[in-house]
Amino acid sequence: MTSPSATLAVDEAVQALREAGHDVLHLGFGEAGVPVAPGLTELLADAHLRNGYGPVAGSPQARAAAAGWFTRRGLSTEPGQILFAPGSKPLLFALLAAIGGDVVLPRPSWVSYAAQAALLGRRVVTVPVPAEAGGIPDPDLLEQALRGAVAEGARPGALVLTVADNPTGTIAPAEQVEAVCAIAERHGLAVVSDEIYAELSHRGTVTSPVRYLAERTVVTTGLSKSLALGGWRIGFARTPSGSWGRRLQRELTGVASEIWSSLAAPMQAVAAHALDDPPEVTAHIAAARRLHARIAAEVHTRLRTTGALCRPPGAGFYLYPDFGPNRAALRARGITTGTELATALLERHGIATLPGSAFGEAGTALTLRLATSLLYGTTPQQRHMALTSPEPQDLPWISSALTRLGTALGDLTTDRHARPQS
Amino acid sequence: MTSPSATLAVDEAVQALREAGHDVLHLGFGEAGVPVAPGLTELLADAHLRNGYGPVAGSPQARAAAAGWFTRRGLSTEPGQILFAPGSKPLLFALLAAIGGDVVLPRPSWVSYAAQAALLGRRVVTVPVPAEAGGIPDPDLLEQALRGAVAEGARPGALVLTVADNPTGTIAPAEQVEAVCAIAERHGLAVVSDEIYAELSHRGTVTSPVRYLAERTVVTTGLSKSLALGGWRIGFARTPSGSWGRRLQRELTGVASEIWSSLAAPMQAVAAHALDDPPEVTAHIAAARRLHARIAAEVHTRLRTTGALCRPPGAGFYLYPDFGPNRAALRARGITTGTELATALLERHGIATLPGSAFGEAGTALTLRLATSLLYGTTPQQRHMALTSPEPQDLPWISSALTRLGTALGDLTTDRHARPQS
Missing domain, CATH: 3.90.1150.10 (Aspartate Aminotransferase, domain 1)
Incomplete structure (x- = not known):
C-alpha cells in the first residue's frame, strides 16, 4: 500500500x-508561500499556440535557458544535458529508475525518496546525518552502512543528497560534501543531488556534489520553491557531461517518454523566461x-x-x-x-x-x-x-x-x- | 535500457x-492537429492565483466537472472517483503500479503500455486482436493466453483495453467487450480502459468495459486528443464505485503523490471549464x-x-x-x-x-x-x-x-x- x-x-x-x-x-x-513573480502569468497568454507535445526533454528555448542558468552559477552546461518534467518529483523517480540499484538516503530525508524507491522495488539504505547539517549522510556512518548493506545482499546504485536540505533547512559544509562524494566514487555510486532549495540559501551559496563528483552527479531542481510555483509543476534536471552522463540522459529521456511525455508546453515558456534570470x-x-x-x-x-x-x-x-x-x-x-x-x-x-x-x-x-x-x-x-x-x-x-x-x-x-x- | x-x-x-x-x-x-478551442487560453490568465500545489487528486471544481462529464455520458460518477494527472500516461503507469500483477495487452496496442510494465518489473502477456476491431484481445485467444501465462508462472493482474483504439482507429463491438470482460472477471483481473479517443468516435458512441465489469474497471482519459491539448498535459481517471474501487482510489492517490504531486493548477482550471461541456x-x-x-x-x-x-x-x-x-x-x-x-x-x-x-x-x-x-x-x-x-x-x-x-x-x-x- x-x-x-x-x-x-x-x-x-x-x-x-x-x-x-x-x-x-x-x-x-x-509551499513557499509567496506570490508569483511579475511577468510570468502573461507568458501563458500564448498557450493556444503551444498545444503540441514537443520534445520529451523540453523545447530548445527552455533547455538553452536552463543550460545558461547552470552555467551562470559556475556549472558549465550544454542544452543537451537538460531535461524538463512536471516537477522535480517525477524526475527523481525517473532517475532512480534509470540509474538502477538500491537507494542510499540521508536520515532524515524528504518523504518521497524512500517511497519512490519502494514503488520501483528497490531497497533503501538510510544513514544518519551529522550534527552540523542535514541532506548528506555522516561520512563515517556512510562507509559502514554501505559495507553492511552489501554484505546483506543490497546493490547500492544511487545516493540521494539534498543540498540545501529539506527537512532540516541546512546547507552541508563543503568538506562533508567532498567526503561523501569520495565514498560514493569508491563504491561506484551515482549521486542524485536534489538542489531545489539551493536558490534559497539565506547567505552565500551552496556547494553542489557536482564540484567533487562531476561525471556521476545529476542535479534536479525546479521553480516550485525559489519562485513559489509548486502548483505550476516545473522541474528540470542536469545530467553530467561525459559518456556516463550521455547514457543517463538517453535513458532518462526514455523513461520520461514512457511516464509523462513532456512538461506542459506553456510551462516550458515560463521556464525559458524565468531561467534567463531577468531582473x-x-x-x-x-x-x-x-x-x-x-x-x-x-x-x-x-x-x-x-x-x-x-x-x-x-x-x-x-x-x-x-x-x-x-x-x-x-x-x-x-x-x-x-x-x-x-x-x-x-x-x-x-x-x-x-x-x-x-x-x-x-x-x-x-x-x-x-x-x-x-x-x-x-x-x-x-x-x-x-x-x-x-x-x-x-x-x-x-x-x-x-x-x-x-x-x-x-x-x-x-x-x-x-x-x-x- | x-x-x-x-x-x-x-x-x-x-x-x-x-x-x-x-x-x-x-x-x-x-497529435490531434487542430487548433485550441475558444475560451480555454483565457482561463490561464488567473494562473498567478493558482501557484499552490492543491490536492493530489485535483481541485474540488475539476473533480466535480469530471464527475459530471462522466455522468452525462451515462456513467454515474461521484467527484471522489476522479483523479487528475499531467496527462493520462502517468495515470496508466500509476494504475499498473497500484493494481499490481502482470499486464495483459491486446496486440497491437499503444507503445507505452508494455514499456511501463517493464519499468515496473512486470511481465507482459500480449494477445492478438480480432479481425473486427483493435483495442481488445480476441476473446478465445485471451482465455488460452491467460491459462498459458499462469502455467508459466505469470500472475496477471491488469488487462488494458483501448476503446476506441490506437493504433487501429477502430471501436470494439459491444459483444466482444462483453466477452472479454467476462473472461477478465473469471480470472480476477482488473480492467484499465484507456478511453482517450472515445470522444472522437466518428459515428455514435463507444461501449466502455465499465458497462460489463463496473466494479473492476478504471477508465483513463484526458483532453489531449478530443481537444488537441497534448501539450497542456491534462489527464484524468475514474475509479469504480464499490470497495475495490475505493481502495484503488486511495492507492492511486498514494502513488500519484509520490510520482507527480498534482496536475498543474492552471491546467485544472482549464479542465474544470472544458469538462462542463460548454457549447x-x-x-x-x-x-x-x-x-x-x-x-x-x-x-x-x-x-x-x-x-x-x-x-x-x-x-x-x-x-x-x-x-x-x-x-x-x-x-x-x-x-x-x-x-x-x-x-x-x-x-x-x-x-x-x-x-x-x-x-x-x-x-x-x-x-x-x-x-x-x-x-x-x-x-x-x-x-x-x-x-x-x-x-x-x-x-x-x-x-x-x-x-x-x-x-x-x-x-x-x-x-x-x-x-x-x-
Whole structure:
C-alpha cells in the first residue's frame, strides 16, 4: 500500500480542518508561500499556440535557458544535458529508475525518496546525518552502512543528497560534501543531488556534489520553491557531461517518454523566461530569500527557548527541532513519540507539523519538521505584504502566529507541572 | 535500457528532418492537429492565483466537472472517483503500479503500455486482436493466453483495453467487450480502459468495459486528443464505485503523490471549464470529429487501392494497414519487415509512419500505423481552415498530401516491376 505522501496528506488535512471552521496554524507543508513573480502569468497568454507535445526533454528555448542558468552559477552546461518534467518529483523517480540499484538516503530525508524507491522495488539504505547539517549522510556512518548493506545482499546504485536540505533547512559544509562524494566514487555510486532549495540559501551559496563528483552527479531542481510555483509543476534536471552522463540522459529521456511525455508546453515558456534570470525574477527570489531567512530565524529563537535542539536555519523555510531534551516534560503529558507530539500540537493548539518518522526517523524520535513559509499569510495580499515588508515578523498576522507558536511550545514543554489534557 | 517512446521518437526525428530542410509528410505521431478551442487560453490568465500545489487528486471544481462529464455520458460518477494527472500516461503507469500483477495487452496496442510494465518489473502477456476491431484481445485467444501465462508462472493482474483504439482507429463491438470482460472477471483481473479517443468516435458512441465489469474497471482519459491539448498535459481517471474501487482510489492517490504531486493548477482550471461541456467546446470537438472522420476515410480509400488490408476507421485519426498482400512486391524492393517498410516510406518518399513492431507485433508483420491528423496543416491558420472547411480534403495542402501519399504507396506496392532504389 502506497500511502499518500505525508507532506501532501497533512496539507489536505489542514485544508479540511479549515473548511470545517478550525483556525489552524499550518507548519506542515513545504509551499513557499509567496506570490508569483511579475511577468510570468502573461507568458501563458500564448498557450493556444503551444498545444503540441514537443520534445520529451523540453523545447530548445527552455533547455538553452536552463543550460545558461547552470552555467551562470559556475556549472558549465550544454542544452543537451537538460531535461524538463512536471516537477522535480517525477524526475527523481525517473532517475532512480534509470540509474538502477538500491537507494542510499540521508536520515532524515524528504518523504518521497524512500517511497519512490519502494514503488520501483528497490531497497533503501538510510544513514544518519551529522550534527552540523542535514541532506548528506555522516561520512563515517556512510562507509559502514554501505559495507553492511552489501554484505546483506543490497546493490547500492544511487545516493540521494539534498543540498540545501529539506527537512532540516541546512546547507552541508563543503568538506562533508567532498567526503561523501569520495565514498560514493569508491563504491561506484551515482549521486542524485536534489538542489531545489539551493536558490534559497539565506547567505552565500551552496556547494553542489557536482564540484567533487562531476561525471556521476545529476542535479534536479525546479521553480516550485525559489519562485513559489509548486502548483505550476516545473522541474528540470542536469545530467553530467561525459559518456556516463550521455547514457543517463538517453535513458532518462526514455523513461520520461514512457511516464509523462513532456512538461506542459506553456510551462516550458515560463521556464525559458524565468531561467534567463531577468531582473524582476532575480529581485523576487532575493525578496523571498530575505523573508524566509527572517521568519525561520524568528521561529528558531522560539524553539531554542524551549530547550529543544535545532540546527540554525541556513536555507529555505524549514526547521527540524529535536525535543529530546524535553522528553520528561512531554512524557508527563502522555507524549512519547514524534507522532504523538505532532498530534498534540494539532489537536491541543491547532498547529500542523510533521513528525520525524515521516522523514525516515524512528518513531521514538521527538523530532518535528516545521515549514515556516505558510505563516506569511493566507491571502495574496498578506503574502505580498510579507514579501515586501522590511520587518515582516512585525506584521500583525505573522506576529500573532509567532506568539501562538511560542505559547504552544512552552505549554507542551515546560517542566513545572503536568498540564491537564484539554 | 528504456528507449524513448517510439511515437515521441519519430516526432522528434521528423522535426529534425524538417529543420534540416526536408519536406516530410508526417503520419507518425498521434497529435490531434487542430487548433485550441475558444475560451480555454483565457482561463490561464488567473494562473498567478493558482501557484499552490492543491490536492493530489485535483481541485474540488475539476473533480466535480469530471464527475459530471462522466455522468452525462451515462456513467454515474461521484467527484471522489476522479483523479487528475499531467496527462493520462502517468495515470496508466500509476494504475499498473497500484493494481499490481502482470499486464495483459491486446496486440497491437499503444507503445507505452508494455514499456511501463517493464519499468515496473512486470511481465507482459500480449494477445492478438480480432479481425473486427483493435483495442481488445480476441476473446478465445485471451482465455488460452491467460491459462498459458499462469502455467508459466505469470500472475496477471491488469488487462488494458483501448476503446476506441490506437493504433487501429477502430471501436470494439459491444459483444466482444462483453466477452472479454467476462473472461477478465473469471480470472480476477482488473480492467484499465484507456478511453482517450472515445470522444472522437466518428459515428455514435463507444461501449466502455465499465458497462460489463463496473466494479473492476478504471477508465483513463484526458483532453489531449478530443481537444488537441497534448501539450497542456491534462489527464484524468475514474475509479469504480464499490470497495475495490475505493481502495484503488486511495492507492492511486498514494502513488500519484509520490510520482507527480498534482496536475498543474492552471491546467485544472482549464479542465474544470472544458469538462462542463460548454457549447463552444462541444462544437469544437464535433468539428474535429468530422475532420478526423473525413480525412481518415480518404486515406483509407488510398490504402485499399494498393490491396493492403485495413480496418475501416471508426474513431480518432489512425489507420493500421497490413501490407501482407503486397509482400511479393515489397520483397522485390528489398522490404521484408515493417521497419524496412517505414524506413522506405521515410527515406524514398519523405513520409513518416510507425511500424507495427512499435505496437508489439512481430518484426515480419508488414503493418504500419498512420496518424492522419498531421495532414491538416503545419500552421495555425491551415489547421483552422481544415477544421472549418466543409470539404477539407479539397484544401490544396491536404489534397496534395493525399496525392503524394497515394503515389508513394502505389510506387512501393505495384507488382509491375522492381523499382530502382533512389
